[in-house]
Amino acid sequence: MKKSYIWSLPTRVFHWLFVLFILLAFLSAQEDRWLDYHAIVGYAILILLVFRIIWGVIGPKYSLFKDFPIGKSNVKEFLNNIFESKQKYIGHNPLASYVMISMFIVAILIIITGILAFGIQEGKGILSFLNTSLFKKMELFKEIHEVLTSLFIALIIAHLAGILSDRLLHKKHETLNSIISGYKVTQEDKSIKLNIYQKIFSILMFLFFVGFLVFNFYKPDNILITSKYEQIDYNVQNELFVSECASCHTLYPSQSFT
Ligand code: HEC
Numbered sequence: 323m324k325k326s327y328i329w330s331l332p333t334r335v336f337h338w339l340f341v342l343f344i345l346l347a348f349l350s351a352q353e354d355r356w357l358d359y360h361a362i363v364g365y366a367i368l369i370l371l372v373f374r375i376i377w378g379v380i381g382p383k384y385s386l387f388k389d390f391p392i393g394k395s396n397v398k399e400f401l402n403n404i405f406e407s408k409q410k411y412i413g414h415n416p417l418a419s420y421v422m423i424s425m426f427i428v429a430i431l432i433i434i435t436g437i438l439a440f441g442i443q444e445g446k447g448i449l450s451f452l453n454t455s456l457f458k459k460m461e462l463f464k465e466i467h468e469v470l471t472s473l474f475i476a477l478i479i480a481h482l483a484g485i486l487s488d489r490l491l492h493k494k495h496e497t498l499n500s501i502i503s504g505y506k507v508t509q510e511d512k513s514i515k516l517n518i519y520q521k522i523f524s525i526l527m528f529l530f531f532v533g534f535l536v537f538n539f540y541k542p543d544n545i546l547i548t549s550k551y552e553q554i555d556y557n558v559q560n561e562l563f564v565s566e567c568a569s570c571h572t573l574y575p576s577q578s579f580t
Contacts, residue, residue, distance in 0.1 A: 323494070327513040328412060329504045332524035333385045336374055337501055339531070343367045344429075344478075357440075358547045361447060362538045364436045365546055369534055371430055373527040380523065382514040384413030390423065391416045409495050412512050418484055425477045432470045439463040440547075450550035 329337075343366050350360035378387040391400075396416040403410075414422060441449025443460040488497050500506040516524075538544065556564050556573050563573075 323507050323509065324511045325505045326412070326508040326511050327504050327515075328384050328506045328508075329500055330382050330385070330514060330516050330520075331504065332373075332377065332516075332520070332528075333381070334501060334504060335524075335528065336370060336377070340367070340370050340374075343370065344474075357444065358446075358542065361436070361440055361547050362535075364433050366531065366534060367429060368433050369527075369531050371426060371433075373524075373531075374426065376523070376527075381520060382516055384514060387423075389413050390419035392419050392423070405491060407492055407494065409492065409508065412506065412508055415488075418481075421477055421480050421484060425474070425481070428470055428474050428477060432467060432474060435463050435467040435470060439467050444549065445551055446549045447546055450548075453550060 343363055347360065347363045347367065350356045350363055377385055383389055391411055391414070393416075397420075400411070400416045437447055437449055438452070439460070440447045441452045442456045442463055443453075444450075445453035485498055488495075494507055496505070496507050538546070556568070
């Protein structure tokens with residue numbers, strides 16, 4: 323048995339940033355007043371996904387989408403031999419490939435419906451112009467966003483269940499360690515090596531990602547989250563109304579009634 327370098331550093335950094343930012347997305351969704359942060363986290367995940375999709379086309383062998391064995395015969399073959407310890411799939415196995423691809427697609431749909439809901443419901447972000455025309459549909463996009471989120475949680479559970487069963491059935495390949503170290507145990511040496519373009523591309527994408535976060539930190543009122551309306555501080559405008567009446571009556575800006 324040999325140790326082969328399967329997951330390159332950019333693939334692993336993507337994986338763990340994706341984990342971290344999905345976690346942040348769930349946490350920042352817990353309170354309404356964190357909604358702007360939630361939106362920034364969503365855009366950050368979109369950058370990660372753009373990287374991963376391009377990486378799936380120009381990246382090293384096992385990260386390529388065409389290396390994902392999603393054919394029907396692969397699935398059948400994999401399930402028939404699932405208890406065998408001999409390893410045919412060095413990158414993703416067929417079931418894992420389905421989970422990965424579903425995760426990417428669902429995550430992108432979550433971000434799109436999130437941006438829609440943010441624009442329509444809050445009048446914020448790049449789709450804030452839809453706030454006037456689609457305001458009555460605001461619940462719809464929020465609900466799609468939330469249903470997709472539940473689907474994503476199911477995919478996370480499927481991913482973890484897959485790792486667990488792989489750990490039980492094919493322990494010696496060290497799949498779990500490989501997403502930290504990059505190495506799997508294989509029959510022969512099947513290592514990958516990044517070429518200079520792949521290295522430059524991943525470094526540029528990483529810098530862009532960090533730059534995006536820094537930019538949002540220093541300029542939180544940018545086009546991605548800013549409101550199409552002028553913020554009204556009702557406390558300043560009519561303090562008495564806020565303290566006496568706002569517990570029951572909701573305040574809307576006067577533009578909403580035109
Ligand atoms: C405890 C909750 C509550 C508070 C506090 C409250 N309201 Fe109301 N208000 C209501 C309810 C309930 C109605 C009836 C709504 C309906 O008829 O559909 C109402 C109706 C009204 C109406 C009549 C609306 C109409 O359609 O004719 C006005 C005006 C109004 N409130 C003003 C105020 C003002 C001003 C304050 C603050 C001084 C205030 N309310 C505080 C609950 C409240």
